[in-house]
Amino acid sequence: MPHTIWVLVELEDGAPVRSSLEVLGKAAKLGRAEAIVLGSAAAEVAPILGQYGAEKVYVHADATYDNYLTLPAVETVSALLQQHQPSLILLPTTYDLRDIAARLNIRNNLGLITDATDLMLDADGIKATVPWGGETIVTATLTQRGPGIVLTRPKAFAVEQFEGRNAEIEHINPSFSSAARTIKILETVVVKSEGPALEDAAVVVSGGRGLGKAENFQYVEDLAAVLDGAPGATRAIVDAGWLPYSYQVGQTGKTVKPTLYVAAGISGAIQHLAGMKGSKYIVAINKDEHAPIFSIADLGVIGDAVTILPQLTNEIKRRKA
Amino acid sequence: MKMFVCIKQVPDPNTAISKLDPATKRLVRSGVSLVLDPGDESTISAAIKLRDKVGNSELVALSMGPASAQEATRRALAMGVDRAILITDPALAGSDAFSTAQVLAAALKKEGADLIFCSTESTDGYTGMVPGGIAEFLGIPQLTFAREITIEGQKAIIKRVIPKGYQTIESTLPAVITIASGSYEAIYPTMKGIMGAKKKTLTQMSLADLGIAATQVGEAGAHERVLSIGKAEARAAGQIIKDDGNAAQQIAEFLQRYQLL
Ligand SMILES: Cc1cc2nc3c(=O)[nH]c(=O)nc-3n(C[C@H](O)[C@H](O)[C@H](O)COP(=O)(O)OP(=O)(O)OC[C@H]3O[C@@H](n4cnc5c(N)ncnc54)[C@H](O)[C@@H]3O)c2cc1C
Ligand SMILES: Nc1ncnc2c1ncn2[C@@H]1O[C@H](COP(=O)(O)O)[C@@H](O)[C@H]1O
Numbered sequence: 001m002p003h004t005i006w007v008l009v010e011l012e013d014g015a016p017v018r019s020s021l022e023v024l025g026k027a028a029k030l031g032r033a034e035a036i037v038l039g040s041a042a043a044e045v046a047p048i049l050g051q052y053g054a055e056k057v058y059v060h061a062d063a064t065y066d067n068y069l070t071l072p073a074v075e076t077v078s079a080l081l082q083q084h085q086p087s088l089i090l091l092p093t094t095y096d097l098r099d100i101a102a103r104l105n106i107r108n109n110l111g112l113i114t115d116a117t118d119l120m121l122d123a124d125g126i127k128a129t130v131p132w133g134g135e136t137i138v139t140a141t142l143t144q145r146g147p148g149i150v151l152t153r154p155k156a157f158a159v160e161q162f163e164g165r166n167a168e169i170e171h172i173n174p175s176f177s178s179a180a181r182t183i184k185i186l187e188t189v190v191v192k193s194e195g196p197a198l199e200d201a202a203v204v205v206s207g208g209r210g211l212g213k214a215e216n217f218q219y220v221e222d223l224a225a226v227l228d229g230a231p232g233a234t235r236a237i238v239d240a241g242w243l244p245y246s247y248q249v250g251q252t253g254k255t256v257k258p259t260l261y262v263a264a265g266i267s268g269a270i271q272h273l274a275g276m277k278g279s280k281y282i283v284a285i286n287k288d289e290h291a292p293i294f295s296i297a298d299l300g301v302i303g304d305a306v307t308i309l310p311q312l313t314n315e316i317k318r319r320k321a
Numbered sequence: 322m323k324m325f326v327c328i329k330q331v332p333d334p335n336t337a338i339s340k341l342d343p344a345t346k347r348l349v350r351s352g353v354s355l356v357l358d359p360g361d362e363s364t365i366s367a368a369i370k371l372r373d374k375v376g377n378s379e380l381v382a383l384s385m386g387p388a389s390a391q392e393a394t395r396r397a398l399a400m401g402v403d404r405a406i407l408i409t410d411p412a413l414a415g416s417d418a419f420s421t422a423q424v425l426a427a428a429l430k431k432e433g434a435d436l437i438f439c440s441t442e443s444t445d446g447y448t449g450m451v452p453g454g455i456a457e458f459l460g461i462p463q464l465t466f467a468r469e470i471t472i473e474g475q476k477a478i479i480k481r482v483i484p485k486g487y488q489t490i491e492s493t494l495p496a497v498i499t500i501a502s503g504s505y506e507a508i509y510p511t512m513k514g515i516m517g518a519k520k521k522t523l524t525q526m527s528l529a530d531l532g533i534a535a536t537q538v539g540e541a542g543a544h545e546r547v548l549s550i551g552k553a554e555a556r557a558a559g560q561i562i563k564d565d566g567n568a569a570q571q572i573a574e575f576l577q578r579y580q581l582l
Binding site: 106133184259285298303315 | 360442458478
């Protein structure tokens, strides 16, 4: 019997989010992937999940999930766990799924591993790879039999295509307790930015405290623009109020995995590296030759970011012309 | 209103490289300097501001940890928290997010809480699983990633950071609220605060005080186990150049060589 792995698929604007599809593909490689899709768009999304690896999809097309956070999904997945015993619930670390996982873990006495970058599943159970700090890597497992939860790092897996796979679809109709409707979404505000989204950009140019002052972040934006990339930031300058939190790259910000990452005036703290170490090429500009960022840079430039950034923007414009 | 802020002592992120002991597979806590989690400092600051705004409220710092964690609670008191509780018991060593949430929730239940503040995630464990776990044990909602909080009667309304912007969400009280890092300006302890902290109450609780069996928590109760510890694959450093006026050209050439332009 192959292991059954559940993936709770997150929806945004009526479509599955990329991180859910990444994890679904991983689940399909580990065993029998079953998706759970909840929300008013669930019925439309369900049929396409086969091509991303799902053999079965549980569907509850109900707007309660769109209007109330966390608790409706916790109730529904818990109800499903009363009927079925998957080996594993695999979830990408996103804001909403993290909140759901924390409660599912307790409510169903599951056991939970966070921040995994890879995992294996065999007769002995789960073996999850978890990076620890900058230098250590841990292999962790769950101590009890029965389902457990593994939360994975964003972008740990690529989206896979399973040509011709058609998922069996089961409509479920769980009822909600009144407690399910306690966290009400009153409004969702999208803060628009130009250019590609930070998470999806092929090029990310990030700035840190070494830029000296908020106005100099313009040089980061200019370079990002000529490279068709997105600007990013360290927590230091987000905390300083130079930029909104949506720019933050790192452990408590976004994880990016672009082809090119340019780090300007960034020291390279472990928490920042956690969000960008997976980039294909890293170019760092820092005044201090001992800055930790240089130890992971493919090209390290010892110099003043405020001088070099505008020169580089011009140089690229010239070469592209 | 009775408000609590859950805080934790962690290895100083500015000096310590967090290490795991190969034998016990636990975080090495000896020989490293321990501090109040910097994330919790900003959560405490948010909680103090809210206590003062709501008025007629008490703010209590709650921590679970070894006896040394008293230092962290002292700092919270110096920052302006009214009193503190430290849950400490040898059986708690090696607790996972499940037992930590269980123990903290038991103390909160005993005390009675209207509002519970946590950081979104801790600096050493960064599971982010404890706040939601507390909420589940108490059967109350959790409002996460708050960057702005409004309390109106028995309701909490928060601006919740999301990747694309923010959401405004609302729930009844009691509730657990987690603060998004960097949302609130830190309050620093003043000399007066530090002196005053000495007169504030710091209560210790044990597992027996909470009616929790030692076998349920700590290593004995853990749902997860570390099988092995290895070295992370290091990303090799590349070429380092010094800017002699030509850095921009050299970077552009690098980008062209790897077809990044
Ligand atoms: C729980 C926790 C979570 C965290 N999460 C994150 C996170 O998600 N993301 C994140 O980024 N950080 C995070 N941090 C913070 C992190 O530890 C660092 O403090 C932060 O990344 C430092 O930002 P920085 O590199 O901009 O600033 P600094 O560390 O101050 O570095 C500035 C650098 O600029 C260089 N410099 C100065 N002048 C110039 C110049 N003219 N030209 C070129 N270089 C110059 C300096 O040599 C220095 O290396 C977290 C911390 C904690 C405790
Ligand atoms: N041992 C503890 N004592 C008190 N609060 C804790 C403890 N562990 C976690 N917390 C709270 O939960 C938050 C998230 O921690 P974690 O889930 O471990 O990432 C912390 O920042 C604290 O607010």
